[in-house]
Amino acid sequence: NAGVMQNPRHLVRRRGQEARLRCSPMKGHSHVYWYRQLPEEGLKFMVYLQKENIIDESGMPKERFSAEFPKEGPSILRIQQVVRGDSAAYFCASSLLEADTQYFGPGTRLTVL
């Protein structure tokens, strides 16, 4: 079984550009979570999605950030007009059931120049 896949693994953007991060959950998992790890900080929850629905976005910045998990295809975390402070590792996790073991992807490391 393939694990959680994230791409790209590394992404470089200039200030003001858009960043799109993709996450394919484990086979059969319909619960997806996004977390952010800022340099020298712990992991912080951003958003929890089930297929086509955002369940909890309380950790997501109100502006420039959005997430989706369409019926077909991967979950997408989108950051518009990136700033240097968005530089971080973004991790996606998936679970089979709600509040079940979460399995993490390798992360996307975003660098904003």
Added chain:
Amino acid sequence: KQEVTQIPAALSVPEGENLVLNCSFTDSAIYNLQWFRQDPGKGLTSLLLIQSSQREQTSGRLNASLDKSSGRSTLYIAASQPGDSATYLCAVTETSGSRLTFGEGTQLTVNP
């Protein structure tokens, strides 16, 4: 607001030692608690998950305990090996939702 604290922040031990990592959380209304390891530049690997109704879980040389009423968990690693060197993260799932709240981690170095 749930807060998770891990002590110590860093630990260096010689190979073969048994060691204990500590995790505490402020709100005992949790659904479960997970221990992860994170290798530099890599993602997280789930090690153990303890449901709120359980007291401990074991996997190989790892044993995790949970005392929900006091807001504490420990991860015991027996006969440590250099390959155990990594950052160990504790995270709780609150009963109010599915998101994980993480501690800052303990950076473990096992010296050959």
